Amino acid sequence: MNNIKEIIQKAKEGDNEAFSLLYKEYYVPIYRYIHTRIRSREQSEDLTQDVFLKIYKNIGTVLENDHTPLAYFYTIAKNTLIDFWRKKGSDTVTDDEYMSEVPDTAPTALDAARLKEESSVLYECLEELTADQKEVVTLKFINELSTHEIAELIGKKETAVRQLQVRGLRTLSKIFKQKYGTT
């Protein structure tokens, strides 16, 4: 944590190398946070870049309050998503955007198709959750944040976060059971 503080301090002083380190440290969690809410990979990349540009421009305000850098960055990412949806007029994703999403990590075409289908199912399942449940479940299992960090980020108590997490997982479990007949 002290290391991150030092890096941020250097970035504040105009050290682009330090900002590159920050980027490497936080790019993946920010990208995943956005990509779980937007199916299109290209748009997720663009929005992640927007987030980092905003961080770059406002690096002077990072760590000014009690929030951790990650919480601050997630807040920027969340606001960027809200702006994106507002401009778009909807938070739904078109079929074209969905079809463009083919995970490149799949080694074969068959695996690619399977992953694509699973990904599609997961997006649909997440749509069944409430906004709070979706936020908590993705932050917990996609971004691997602790319950304490999530509580700080969304401004709720840890018990409330755990409750949202449990309810979200129960809902997901029921949907999987309905779709596949088994958990």
Added chain:
Amino acid sequence: MEQPKKPQPAKTIEKVLGEALELHEKGVSLHSIVRTYPEFAEEIEGAFKAMSVMSTWKESMRVPEAGLEKILRALPETAPGNAKPVQSPFVRFWSTIHYTNLKYVLPIAAVAFLTGGLIISKKGTPPIEVPQSAVMNNQTNSAVTRPMAATTAPSAGEAPLAMNATPASSVDQAVAAFQAASAKESSTAESNNEKSIATADSQAITDPTQTYGN
């Protein structure tokens, strides 16, 4: 005969799942957790399966490699953190003279100027002192002896002096002569004016095409 499974109260299931997740965070295995709560095994396994699917999904997400180069190209050439808040003109001016002596000189000068202004306004304008010899020689009454057209208003110093001074008899005579001459001139001018109006009237009557007074 198999008895129907009694539904578990939702609150209890949520509580148990919460505890199960807490144990999992502490490193307890799923097998041990299920053994701890055997009556909720199905629910716990379902929740852990959902967690597993989410984790698999996370791993399948491709993170672009070239993102750093792209963003570094997109970054402005200036140093980071240049988004400054909008400042008022006064604040900007003040910040520009921050390191100069003006910052200290200007307030002192302003205070001195205001204090001086206050002192002067309280005291008022000091009266002009006129030497006594000037009064005795009637030099201050020279304005009275001059013709009316050439006279000027007495200055602030002359006015009180003229009121207080006692005029000599020659001055009285001169004043009386001047007033008489003025009265004569005035009556002559009035009679001349009346004559010209009467002439105009007679012309207007004889020549109806002319406008009266023109």
